Amino acid sequence: MTQPRQFPAAPLRLDDPHAFSDPASLWDRLLAEYPRGLAPVYLEEGVSGWLMLTPEVHRTVLNTPDVFAGEVRHWRDFNNGRIPATSPLRAIYTPRRNIWSVDGPEHERYRRALVASLTTMSERYVVGEIGAVADRIVDSFCADGAVDLVARYSGILPLLVLCRLFGMEEDEGLAVCTAMQRVWNYDEDAAHAHAQVQRYMDDLIARRRERAGQDLVSALIGHGLDDEEVRDNLTFLIAAAHEPVAQAIAQTIRLLLVRRNRYLQINSVRTIRETINASLWEAPPLHTLIGRFTTREVELGGFRLAAGDCLVLGFGPAQHAMRRDPRLDLETNRSYLIFGLGEHGCPERGRDLALTMAEKAVQRLDQRLPDMALADDTADDAPAAVIAGVHSLRVRYTPADPLQQGALWKPQSASTPTTSTATPPHGRSTLLGRLFGWIWRD
Template identity: 35%
Template sequence: MNDQTPPEPSGGRCPVAHGDGATRLYGPEASTDPHGIYARLRKEHGTVAPVLLEGDVPAWLVLGYRENRRVLDNPLQFSRDSRIWRDFAEGRVEPTSPLMQMVGWRPDCVSQDGEPHRRLRGAVTDNIYAVAGRGIRRHATHFANKLIDAFAVSGRADLVEDFAEYLPMLVLTRVFGLAEREGRSLAESSSLVLKGGADALTHNDRIMAILGELAARKRDEPGSDFTTGLIEHQAGLDEDEIVNHLRLVLITAHTMTSNVLARVLQMVLTDTSWLSGLVSGQLTLASVVEEVMWNQPPLTVLPGRFATADLELGGCPVKEGDLLVLGLAAGNHDPEIRPDPEVSVQGNASHLAFSAGPHECPAQNIGQAIIETAVDVLIHRLPGLRLAVPPAELTSTASTWESKLDHLPVEFAV
């Protein structure tokens, strides 16, 4: 990586976030070619660009790797607390906006900074570490085999729809103490919350209702699960804090793990050198995951940070209360740190996929364990596993926040 500070963009213009000419991060073009939008914005504006989110809500999109790190590493300048968001405080964003499911304030650790954040994050991380030692790989093996059993005799499958889309949530139902039957519908609701649109609020309410019932049941019937751990933690979380942290971990862990698993499977099936390296033991799955994290991070854009004062970022005049969204995919492809994106990044874990700073994702080991187990089970259960269509036919659909592989059709021996 190049350690020199990148020059300010020359020839670009950087209007204020509320000015005319901002690019929409939603709509037809954004759903099919988000990277094309990032490249155009970088050319026009440099490392920070004015954009419009769903409902034409203005924000700054941070495109540069170093600028992303500055925002993520400095909560005193860039707070996660949306109660200082000027557009919402002044009534330009309605409480019912689909954006609120992603950027609105909640009584959870990602919505707060300082001591409140440390208290709540401690409860989450303590229980994640405890759960990680209680059979994550065993649960992943059980559910991976169960999903494979449903299509193994056919010789064909779609590894997105039939496998990656649901496996992480099924594991999480076991971790949380939920009934397995909730897994598929919770996975679908989580995806629709991330997708945004008119249904986001409905599906978020559904998730909250299920988790509220779970928390009430676990107060009466405690167990060795993540939910009970939050309830009994010494941080003394109240009912709203417990349910909102269950929501946070459920949606985030499922979404990130599902997306990465699909992309890892895509990589090993479209490039035979990756698959043969895994089968022969010459390549570790961690190396494949690392490559995916750089090139196709599970969240392409991370919501959101709010400027605590007037300041300059990437040559742009960010005002107090402005919303910033973090371009994780754009930052990972910043030509200032990756002048040749075709060069492998194996051994370099400094990608932005897990965020960074005080709010860095604490559940990385759980996701890694599920992915490693899932790929291992698939390779050993399905002899002759191969892609059923040319790689060029694989497509993705993006929302503001993520880019999901649509399908991954495969064939295998029966």
């Protein structure tokens, strides 16, 4: 029987990171309580939504864009004043001219441009850029004998690789990485830091307008996108790729070190590839993501939804439910949901880029520091509604010489907070801010 739109007295609050301290138990409870795959939740005080729990509900929603749209203009509470101007939700979901924020012909135009632009870069070129960035980062700590790999490696590598693919020079990439850290950590000058990044992007786009290169910016310009569209889609790529890939790298390294016993052949490409796959099943980088809005009244998951309701993608619970299938091979099956489905799903080329970045980052680290071992038996996890985060991963190893001599290259981490007097907004996790504050901060 379909139930009317209703909410329990104490629903799950997605803006409460403490609710996600034990995700597996949380998913078990929700799946038992809402077996038809949809749970009423609150996004923040007074703002309701529906958390999608099962792969079946995800397939229905993501493959029916005319009923479950991606454009925020369909979200009733975004337009009726229920979400105040001071809410992080309003800052996060303000429409932008990128592939995530639009539907229909405009979405298809952006998707074609991004896929074609990514396709212009050969796998050999991309792998070379990943290796070059990995070596420069490892050079900065290889002689130390111990390091926090989240702070000094996985947390910065994806962003710096993307900057290289955008066509930035090394000093520009470092500057962007440092500024991004201040944005994600809500430093007092975060707004200024964001403006700095925008200026770097605008300057780069202007240079490529004058003289094209073999990079993503030039490719997007070549496909007819204007300056604002190029910038908004590049910033979306950073948001979509950086933190999830950073967490996939960290989770994979941890899984390898724990299971290796102490250690199985980590430097086997097959072992690394299979472990990345298993880590994406066991600890998906994204728990939840606000993503669809009903265009009309509809029945779903045992409830009657009204037009303008907000649906939250539940990668964490859906993959948890899928893992119950004894036929699922976690090391080889790639049907996980974190890359999405349907017209808004991650293009195959983008998915391959993310997986290649994670694989080569882990492989190159082990080649440089082959006797890595966990410095202790635990890794600090940061509970959050969105990013399933490894906050730190401390390892020890035999000190090694850097490959390049000269001044040490030490970019600041984009994942580890620096000392700041700034106070994060109440109820908003640091990881949530790191994922979205960059793209949509005004």
